[in-house]
Amino acid sequence: MRSVFSLLMFVLFAAPVLAGSPAAEYVARRAELARQIGPDGILILMSPPPSQRNGDVDWPYRQEDSLLYLTGLGDPETSLVLTPGDAERKESVFTRDSDPASEVWTGRIPTFAEVTALSGVKNVSSSSQLSGFVSSLLERHGGQQSLRDGKTVVWMILENRSFGGDVSAELKYVEQLRRSYPELQFRDAFPLLAAMRLVKSPAEIATVQHAIDVTVAAQKAAMQRVRTAQHEYEIQATIEYTFRNLGACCWAFPSIAASGRNTTTLHYETNNDVVVPGALMLTDIGAEVDGYSADVTRTYPQSGHFNTEQRAIYEAVLRAQSETIPKMKAGASMRDVHNAAVGILGEELLKLGLISQNKPEQVRMYFFHGLGHQLGLRTHDVGDYRGNLLKAGMIVTDEPGIYVRPTDVHASPTYLALTAAERAGIDAALVKYADIGVRIEDDILITDAAPRNLSGAAPRTVEEVERFMQASP
Ligand SMILES: [Mn+2]
Numbered sequence: 001m002r003s004v005f006s007l008l009m010f011v012l013f014a015a016p017v018l019a020g021s022p023a024a025e026y027v028a029r030r031a032e033l034a035r036q037i038g039p040d041g042i043l044i045l046m047s048p049p050p051s052q053r054n055g056d057v058d059w060p061y062r063q064e065d066s067l068l069y070l071t072g073l074g075d076p077e078t079s080l081v082l083t084p085g086d087a088e089r090k091e092s093v094f095t096r097d098s099d100p101a102s103e104v105w106t107g108r109i110p111t112f113a114e115v116t117a118l119s120g121v122k123n124v125s126s127s128s129q130l131s132g133f134v135s136s137l138l139e140r141h142g143g144q145q146s147l148r149d150g151k152t153v154v155w156m157i158l159e160n161r162s163f164g165g166d167v168s169a170e171l172k173y174v175e176q177l178r179r180s181y182p183e184l185q186f187r188d189a190f191p192l193l194a195a196m197r198l199v200k201s202p203a204e205i206a207t208v209q210h211a212i213d214v215t216v217a218a219q220k221a222a223m224q225r226v227r228t229a230q231h232e233y234e235i236q237a238t239i240e241y242t243f244r245n246l247g248a249c250c251w252a253f254p255s256i257a258a259s260g261r262n263t264t265t266l267h268y269e270t271n272n273d274v275v276v277p278g279a280l281m282l283t284d285i286g287a288e289v290d291g292y293s294a295d296v297t298r299t300y301p302q303s304g305h306f307n308t309e310q311r312a313i314y315e316a317v318l319r320a321q322s323e324t325i326p327k328m329k330a331g332a333s334m335r336d337v338h339n340a341a342v343g344i345l346g347e348e349l350l351k352l353g354l355i356s357q358n359k360p361e362q363v364r365m366y367f368f369h370g371l372g373h374q375l376g377l378r379t380h381d382v383g384d385y386r387g388n389l390l391k392a393g394m395i396v397t398d399e400p401g402i403y404v405r406p407t408d409v410h411a412s413p414t415y416l417a418l419t420a421a422e423r424a425g426i427d428a429a430l431v432k433y434a435d436i437g438v439r440i441e442d443d444i445l446i447t448d449a450a451p452r453n454l455s456g457a458a459p460r461t462v463e464e465v466e467r468f469m470q471a472s473p
Pocket of ligand 1: 397399441
C-alpha cells in the first residue's frame with residue numbers, strides 16, 4: 001500500500017518535470033477562470049510581440065505569464081479566447097500557421113494538433129482569424145441583447161502593460177473594439193489570475209523545485225570557483241554554464257555576482273570587478289525551468305574561511321533567517337514575519353555596535369528591503385502578501401540581509417538625529433564592518449505543517465559553507 005502510494009507520488013511529481021504540466025491541469029485552470037467570468041464574459045489573452053534588442057536581433061522570446069499558466073503555449077502570436085456562455089465552442093486558441101519559408105529561418109512552428117495536445121484546447125485556428133472571430137462573437141452577443149444591455153464583459157490582461165508610455169497591443173485592441181462596440185464593458189482579468197496563481201499545484205511545486213535544484217548546483221559550483229577566479233564574471237560564467245548544462249533554459253533574472261563592497265549593492269549586476277582576495281562573495285541567482293523561477297542567495301568568503309568581522313555579520317543574518325523560516329506557516333502574516341526579522345537583526349546589530357538602540361528605523365540603515373516575495377512564473381510573483389495571510393502551497397522567499405555602507409549611514413537622517421556619543425559608537429563599528437554585505441535567501445514552501453526549505457541543499461550555515469569550500473578541489 002505504502003509503495004503504491006509512493007509510486008503515485010513519484011508519478012505526480014516527476015511527470016511535469018519531464019513533460020511540462022499535463023494538459024489536464026491547463027483544462028482545469030481554464031474551467032475555473034471560465035466559472036469566474038461567467039456566461040456573459042469573454043476572455044481574450046494575447047501573447048506579447050517579440051521585443052527587439054537592436055537591428056534585426058530580438059531578445060529571447062518570453063510568453064506572457066498568464067497565457068502560459070492557462071495553456072502551456074510558449075510561442076509568439078498566440079491568443080486564447082474563452083467564451084463560457086457559448087454552447088458549442090467555449091475555448092479557442094489562435095496561433096501561427098505553419099510556414100515552411102519562415103521555418104527555415106526561425107525553426108519549426110508547432111502544428112495545430114500539437115497545440116491541442118499541449119494545451120488541451122480543441123479549437124485551434126490561424127492567428128489571422130482572431131479579429132474576425134471576436135467580431136462575429138460580439139455581433140452574435142449584440143443580437144442577443146446582452147451587448148446593448150451592457151451585460152457582455154470582455155476580460156483582458158490590462159495590468160501594467162502600458163508602462164513606459166508604450167501602449168500595449170491589448171490596450172490598442174480595447175480602443176479598437178470600443179470604437180465598434182461603444183456599449184461593451186471591459187475588465188482586467190489580472191486580479192483573477194493573480195489570485196489563482198498564488199497557491200501552487202503539486203506540478204508547479206515540482207517545476208519550481210527543479211529550477212531550485214539547478215540553482216543550488218550553480219551556487220555550489222560558484223563556491224568552488226571563487227577560490228581561483230580573478231573576476232566576478234568568471235563566477236557568473238560558472239553559474240550560467242551550470243544552468244544550461246543542467247537543462248534550464250536560462251536565468252530568471254540577471255545573475256548578481258558581487259565581491260567585496262559590491263555585496264552591499266542590492267541589484268549589482270555588472271559583475272566586471274576583480275574578486276577581492278579574502279573578501280565576501282555574494283551570488284543572488286535563479287534558474288528558470290518551464291517558465292518557473294528559482295531565487296537563491298548565498299554569501300561566502302573567497303578564502304574559504306570567514307574572518308571575525310565577516311562571520312559576525314553572517315551569523316546575525318543567519319539567525320534572522322533561521323528563526324523566521326519556522327514562522328512562515330499557513331495563516332501567518334508575512335508582515336509579522338518581516339517585523340520579527342527586523343527585531344532579531346536589531347538585537348544583533350546592537351551587539352555589534354552598529355546601532356545604538358534596537359529600533360526599526362535604525363535597523364533600516366542596514367536592512368532596507370522586504371524579507372521576501374512570492375516565487376512562481378515571475379521571480380517576484382503575483383500576489384501582495386502584505387495584505388494576505390500565507391496559505392499552504394505558496395512559495396515565498398526568506399531573505400534577510402545586512403549591508404554596511406558607511407557613507408549612506410553617515411548621510412541618514414536617523415543617524416544624524418542621534419547624540420554625538422551614539423554616533424561615535426556607531427562610527428567605531430562602521431570602521432570595523434565597512435563594506436561587508438551579507439544576504440541569505442532561501443525558497444520556502446508554505447504547508448499545513450512545518451514550512452519546507454526547498455533550497456536548503458545549498459550550504460547555508462558557517463560550518464556548512466566552510467566545510468564545503470574546504471573539501472572542494
Ligand atoms: Mn529574492
